[in-house]
Every structure is written in structure tokens, then in C-alpha cells.
Amino acid sequence: NLLGIVRRRAVLEALAERAEADHLKVAGIVGGDELRSMPVGIRSRRRLAWLSINIVLNIVAASVIALYEDTLSAVIALAVFLPIVSDMSGCSGNQAVAVSMRELTLGAALPRDVVRVLRKEIVVGLINGLALGVLLGIAAWAWKGNIVLSLVVGLALALNTLLAVSIGGTVPLILKRFKMDPAVASGPILTTVTDMCGFLLVLSFASAVLPRLT
Structure with a gap:
């Protein structure tokens, strides 16, 4: 057995280095370490690793919109709320990811x-x-004066937020169980699911009550 003294400062420095590496991984930088003094080729490859995957994931998420092209054409206002629903729920999910990490x-x-x-x-x-959901619903009603539209976007945001925090809180633990790095994979998984489900919720709800929106 080895006995020794570990200074508090050394422990804090080690924790700070680990937190910094995890922060870079969450940003999609493979390897968790990058300085601008590094060769450009290495820096580029580390960033492109997840950016390339994100292209595919974003195409998958955006494909949901193509399924409801007629609904979106009939109610142009929905195009304004789609990114709001996906972004706000994504932010909520990222908070849950941060806590779990x-x-x-x-x-x-x-x-x-x-x-x-x-x-x-x-x-x-x-x-x-x-x-x-209530805040977004009020904003939609104030803008368009359509209570059905406000219910559609408000309910979609409420449900997608619930889904996002549930995924954001549990995905890091699940990835850890399967020996995967949660700092790298949690973000892309959360973003894809929240975008896809957010688009699907808004457009499917709108399609169900389309006569009341036009």
C-alpha cells in the first residue's frame, strides 16, 4: 500500500481540469482538449467529428416538417413557433443534462x-x-388572436419540455451505464429528439384542428 498526502489545491486543480475537458466534450470537441496553438488540421478534425454527425441528425429532425408541408403552408404562423418550441425545450433539457453530469x-x-x-x-x-406553455400560449394569442393556435403551441411546448428534461436527466446516466462518454453524446441525442418531437407535436396538433386555424 502507498501512503501519502494529497493537497487540497491539487484536488481542486484536478477537478477544474476535468470540468474543463467535459465542457469541451459537451461542445462537441472530440478528445475534450483543444488549444489554438495546436495544428489547424487536428483542431478541425476534432470539431468536424460531431458536426458531421449533427448534419445527419438535423436532417432527420427536419424531415418531420416535410411530412406536414400542407399544414405549414396553410398556417404560416406555425413556422414562427417551431423554433421557439424546439429551442426552449432544448434549453430545459440542457439544464437537466448539466445537473446529471x-x-x-x-x-x-x-x-x-x-x-x-x-x-x-x-x-x-x-x-x-x-x-x-402558458407564456407561449399568451404570446400566440396576443399576436394572432386565435385561441386554438395558442393552445396548440402552448401544449406542444409543455409536453416537449417534459420530454426534454426527462431525456436530459436520464441519458447521461444511461450512456454511463453502457460505458459511453455522456459528455460527448448527450447533447446531440437531446437536440435531435427535442427538435423532432417539438416539430411533430406542433404540426400534428395543428393538423388535427386545421379548420380552426385558417
């Missing part, structure tokens, strides 16, 4: 805690989803 780093959460984390995130998702 921090808890994994500190040992406050383990891969086996998926159910516990999911329960807690569902409660937060319901509260925040309802609040955001």
Missing part, C-alpha cells in the same frame, strides 16, 4: 439511479413545461 462527477448520482432521476425531472418538467 455534475452529479455523476461528484458521485451524487450513479447509472443505477435512472428511475430516481427520472421521477425528479418529471416533476420539474411538469411545472416548467406548464409555465412555459
